[in-house]
Amino acid sequence: MANRDVFSKILPNVKLGTRYDEDGREVQVERREDSDATAKEQDTFDILVAAGYYRARIKGLSAFDKVVGGMTWCIECYDYDVDVDLLFHESLSIGQKIALVEKIVAVLIDMKCPHSLEPHQVQGLEFLAIHPVIQWLVKTSVENRAERGQRLKRFAIGQFHNHYQYKSDKDNLTKIRLASTNIKAIQDLYGPRRQYERQEAPDDDDDVSRVRLTLLEYGDPGPTFRSSGERKADRGPGEKDEHDLEEYLRSLSLIKDDPTGTQKRIDLDPTALQELQQHYPEFKLEMDTDAQELKSQNQQKRLEAPKIAMEHKIRRYCKENEQLKDAENEQKEKTMEVEDQLNTLNTELKAHKDTQDKADPKLLEKIQSLLQQHEELKKSEAEFKESCRTDLANLQLQIDDLEAFSAQDAEAQAAALAGEEQRLKELRLQLAKRNRGIVAIERKLDAIPDRTELAQYQRRFHELHNEMSGKHLETKQYYTLYNTLNDKKRYMEKELALLNSICEATNEGMMSPHGREDFIRQFESIVDGVKSAQDKVRHKYNEERISRRAERGAAIAAGTAAPVCSGCQAANPRVPALRAAATAAQVN
Structure with missing residues (x-):
């Protein structure tokens, strides 16, 4: 296993x-x-x-x-x-x-x-x-x-973005293009201008000194720097700064612009240089004061803008809060009303259920049916009233039209009647035309046979086909019978002619012995000829019989075998003729 x-x-x-x-x-x-x-x-x-x-x-x-x-x-x-x-x-x-x-x-x-x-x-x-x-x-x-x-x-x-632009982008580009000239003018107006020029390079090669000297050339003293660690140790910061400032101012000279635009160098004498040194701290103090005031004003402006925005937001939020509170109160009132209605409905529903439980079921069913009939009657009454209102409105319109028509004079009424008659004629003509079209379409539809008529036509065609086949078969049998009788007649005529010739030859041949021998020899040849004709006809008869049997076997195999008499005669028209010829030959 x-x-x-x-x-x-x-x-x-x-x-x-x-x-x-x-x-x-x-x-x-x-x-x-x-x-x-x-x-x-x-x-x-x-x-x-x-x-x-x-x-x-x-x-x-x-x-x-x-x-x-x-x-x-x-x-x-x-x-x-x-x-x-x-x-x-x-x-x-x-x-x-x-x-x-x-x-x-x-x-x-x-x-x-x-x-x-x-x-x-x-x-x-x-x-x-x-x-x-x-x-x-x-x-x-x-x-x-x-x-x-x-x-x-x-x-x-x-x-x-390469092929299209928004309207806002085009407006911004236009504004920038228009403001670029003003911006350039302002930049040129408030740009840095050189006021002094160096006479000789300073001895100190410190970066801080070069930066401070450059700032002094443009009128800005700059922050206080210490040049190096050795000076810091030797001198105090204040003494060092004053010495550096005097040294740098000595190395500068004023630059004056001429009308041609070229700058000329003007050397400062000690008195002008001293006045410049005295004016410089005052100018620096004023600039510092102005800068501080401007900075404080800017800070105040920057703080005021957020303050105003916050105040607006606070007011908006307070207003929204009040609106939300009012909406909340309204919703609470609506909720309380709905709850009261729900409680009332529940109480009524409970009372109805108690009444329904206590009441008689048959009486309850009868009341329900009566209530349903009452609702249907109310509904039908409302529909009837609505239809009556519609009919009343239509009738009122007709009455108004008739009153307006009767208020007119005779000529206007006659014209209106003529117009209505003309309109009626046109409508009748259109109706007649439409009816003719409908009739024509109906005729076309009637000309097209439906399935029932097609089935009747098909059945009738089958009947005609069967009738024509039967008539054709009958006609073919008549032709076969005619051919058979014609062949029989022909063979009988030949037989009669042969018998007449034999009778005539017998009377003549029996008169002499030589004629008798010729008669016997001719009669033998006639008999041989008749036998050979009989053999030929019998051979043809056998061939037709074999072919008929073969066709009959094929028809039986195909399930469509025909009757012997009509089928044989229809399929082989020469069989009766051959049979008659064979019979005539046997008689001879």
Whole structure:
């Protein structure tokens, strides 16, 4: 028993998968079922369908076509630049499928797929190895499609801005173009201007000294710097600054602009230089004071703007809060009213239920039916009143028209009547025309037979066909009978002529012995001729009889055998004639 189970051709959990040999013929091979592989297979197809490859939903396609087609589609969506032809269609031979799988595996290696896959795994439909690769391909293709969509969106926006502009952008460009001249004039007006020029370079080559000297040339003393660490140790900060300032001012001279635009150098004498030194601290103090006041004013303005905005927001929020409170109070009142109504209705419903439980069921049914009739009567009454109102309005309109017509004079009434008569004639003509068209269409429709008439026509045609076939067969039998009688007549005439010639030859031949021998010899030749004619006719009769039997056997085999008399006579018109000839020959 165990050996029979082991070597049985039908094993449990085994399915026959379709493979192809080298000639392209289908080969049935055994493939064991695996629950994990089946789950991975279904999951793989679901992933492909969710990604947009809907051919994986077709039940008529094999799993190999779905997997290879899905991998090819994902690679095409990934836009990976490979020098490989990945064209896939359903009518590929087994060799082309193997080559395509090898190309796909090579492309996956070039794409740096993190999961390994071999061609035989794809051909063997090992979904435990195919599933992670499909997951990675779908993920990369979806990401690439999203990136490509963003790229195309940015390109479309850029092209739009290159060829079109909003009205606000055009207004801003116009404002900037108009304000650029004013901005340039202001920049030229308040730009830095050089007031002094160096006479000789300072002895100290410190960067701080050069910066301070440059600022002094443009009228700005700048911050107080200390030139070096040695001066800091030798002198105090105040003494050092005054010495540096006097030294720098001695090395400067005024610059005066002439009308031609050229600058001339004017050397300062000690008195002008002293006045300049005295004026400089006052000017610096004024500038510092103005700068502080301007800074405080700017700060105050900057603080006032947010303050005003906050006040506006506070007022708006307070107003919204009051509105919300009013709405809340209204909703509370409505809620209380609805609750009161609900309580009242519940009380009434409870009372009705108690009354219904205590009342007689038959009486309750009768009351319900009467209430229903009452509702229907009220509804019909309302409809009747509405129809009466409509009729009353129409009648009132007619009365108004008649009153207006009667208020007119005779000529106007006659003109109105003539117009109405003319309108009535036109309407009648249109009605007659419409009726003629309807009649013509009805005639055309009547001319087209329906299914019942077509069935009657078909039945009548069958009857006529059968009648014509019977008449044709009868006519053919008449012709056959005529031919038979004609042949019989001809043979009887020949027989009569032959008998007359024999009688005449007998009287003449019996007169002499020589004539008797000639008569006997001629009579023998006549008998031989009759026998040969009889043999010929009998041979033809046998041939026609054999052919008739063959045709009759074929008709019986086909299930359409005809009666013997009419069929034979119709199929072989010469049979009766041959039969009559054979009979005449026997008589002779």
